[in-house]
Amino acid sequence: MNGVHDLGGTDGLGPVPVEEEEPVFHAEWEKAAFGMFSMPFRAGFFGVDQFRFGIEQMHPAIYLLSPYYEHWAHTVEHFGVEKGVLDPADIEERTRYYLENPDAPLPQRSDPDLLAFVDGVVKAGASAARESDKKAAYAVGDRVRVLGSSPLGHTRRARYIRGRTGEIVLAHGTFIYPDSAGNGGGDAPEHVYTVRFTNSELWGEETAEPNGFVYFDVWEPYIVPAAGTEGSAA
Amino acid sequence: MSTTPTRPPTVRQPTVRTQEEIAARVKALEAIMIEKGIMTTEAVDRLAEIYENEVGPQLGAAVVAKAWTDPDFRERLLRDGTATCRELGIGGLQGEDMVVVENTDTVHNVIVCTLCSCYPWPVLGLPPNWYKGPQYRSRIVREPRKVLREDFGLDLPESVEVRVWDSSSEMRYWVLPLRPAGTEGMDEQALAALVTRDSMIGTGVVPAP
Numbered sequence: 001m002n003g004v005h006d007l008g009g010t011d012g013l014g015p016v017p018v019e020e021e022e023p024v025f026h027a028e029w030e031k032a033a034f035g036m037f038s039m040p041f042r043a044g045f046f047g048v049d050q051f052r053f054g055i056e057q058m059h060p061a062i063y064l065l066s067p068y069y070e071h072w073a074h075t076v077e078h079f080g081v082e083k084g085v086l087d088p089a090d091i092e093e094r095t096r097y098y099l100e101n102p103d104a105p106l107p108q109r110s111d112p113d114l115l116a117f118v119d120g121v122v123k124a125g126a127s128a129a130r131e132s133d134k135k136a137a138y139a140v141g142d143r144v145r146v147l148g149s150s151p152l153g154h155t156r157r158a159r160y161i162r163g164r165t166g167e168i169v170l171a172h173g174t175f176i177y178p179d180s181a182g183n184g185g186g187d188a189p190e191h192v193y194t195v196r197f198t199n200s201e202l203w204g205e206e207t208a209e210p211n212g213f214v215y216f217d218v219w220e221p222y223i224v225p226a227a228g229t230e231g232s233a234a
Numbered sequence: 235m236s237t238t239p240t241r242p243p244t245v246r247q248p249t250v251r252t253q254e255e256i257a258a259r260v261k262a263l264e265a266i267m268i269e270k271g272i273m274t275t276e277a278v279d280r281l282a283e284i285y286e287n288e289v290g291p292q293l294g295a296a297v298v299a300k301a302w303t304d305p306d307f308r309e310r311l312l313r314d315g316t317a318t319c320r321e322l323g324i325g326g327l328q329g330e331d332m333v334v335v336e337n338t339d340t341v342h343n344v345i346v347c348t349l350c351s352c353y354p355w356p357v358l359g360l361p362p363n364w365y366k367g368p369q370y371r372s373r374i375v376r377e378p379r380k381v382l383r384e385d386f387g388l389d390l391p392e393s394v395e396v397r398v399w400d401s402s403s404e405m406r407y408w409v410l411p412l413r414p415a416g417t418e419g420m421d422e423q424a425l426a427a428l429v430t431r432d433s434m435i436g437t438g439v440v441p442a443p
Contacts, residue, residue, distance in 0.1 A: 008348030010372035016385040029257040031282040032264045043272040061248035094262035107268045114277045127330035128404035212396040217403035
């Protein structure tokens with residue numbers, strides 16, 4: 001989708017708000033919201049690609065103006081409701097209650113397995129690499145062009161690289177394809193490559209900064225051979 | 235007959251919530267998920283504690299210091315960031331597949347995630363708010379020299395090539411910064427203490443002691 005989250009190259013957002021001695025969490029609610037990726041993930045709410053797509057469906061104005069971890073709470077609510085685990089009326093009722101009684105305690109429950117999961121997943125992670133028999137169609141050194149079309153749904157094919165031509169500089173193997181998994185499909189693994197674009201290819205000679213490159217990772221379906229290269233059908 | 239268009243449940247009128255409203259809503263979600271067996275407050279606290287006290291830029295700094303003092307380690311790190319960090323027991327969530335890019339006298343690297351907030355947690359911890367915010371994400375790919383100069387006080391000469399790594403896939407990039415002059419006699423531990431978070435993002439350099 002052509003969403004506001006796709007920020008690369010957007011002008012007019014102003015200086016970077018750097019905070020000195022920034023704490024890891026700015027409020028207690030941020031800790032709870034931070035727990036709302038890994039724990040609902042374990043409960044089958046979403047994979048990381050769907051999690052991102054839920055955030056991308058926030059209203060653009062709210063996306064830009066809300067604190068970061070509210071994005072996480074939004075996507076958890078989105079998928080929790082969609083899966084029938086969370087009831088919207090219940091959420092509203094309890095929100096009103098906690099707004100009037102901010103110090104009211106949370107329900108207490110102990111779950112040693114969940115505690116062990118938290119420590120385990122932090123250490124082990126959850127790689128998106130997936131085995132596949134697919135042969136890589138491209139190799140380091142190939143010049144490729146990114147498809148220019150605007151897909152609906154979740155994609156990592158950012159607008160600022162669409163239609164642009166660059167050179168493959170790294171080949172990473174096969175990974176979950178976000179354009180499938182993020183839209184409720186299967187892992188559908190595809191080869192991932194890093195493509196190097198010159199600044200002038202991305203922004204034009206007039207405004208591009210000198211002597212610079214942007215490196216962007218693409219899944220194989222995002223690219224075609226660059227025009228004029230051997231075997232190009234584009 | 236007129237029909238009222240139905241609004242998808244996730245889209246709401248653009249009204250920004252206050253901190254109090256967000257806190258109440260998150261608490262409501264947490265309460266329900268505790269009752270449903272999905273979350274616990276002890277797991278929330280443990281997860282927060284890990285990233286407040288255990289996993290942070292001090293881990294990346296240890297890797298950098300070792301790379302500066304051990305050429306074989308440096309070579310392995312640049313070839314396979316994930317496996318080489320594992321040698322030091324460093325790795326895991328949001329760093330399952332890491333690529334370390336090296337700054338030199340003629341190349342300066344900087345990382346971003348223009349589409350969301352991807353960041354190498356096992357070596358840098360959780361990202362600062364500015365890294366996740368729209369200003370940095372929009373501008374660093376379009377005007378990196380200007381952002382580094384005006385927002386981070388890092389003025390790079392035009393002769394230095396600037397490479398911006400947009401973390402659009404699950405590969406997690408981070409920067410092996412230049413070892414500053416005047417550190418020749420220092421051991422790994424002393425070197426690690428010099429390495430800043432921003433030098434591993436690429437929005438800073440390691441200052442000379």
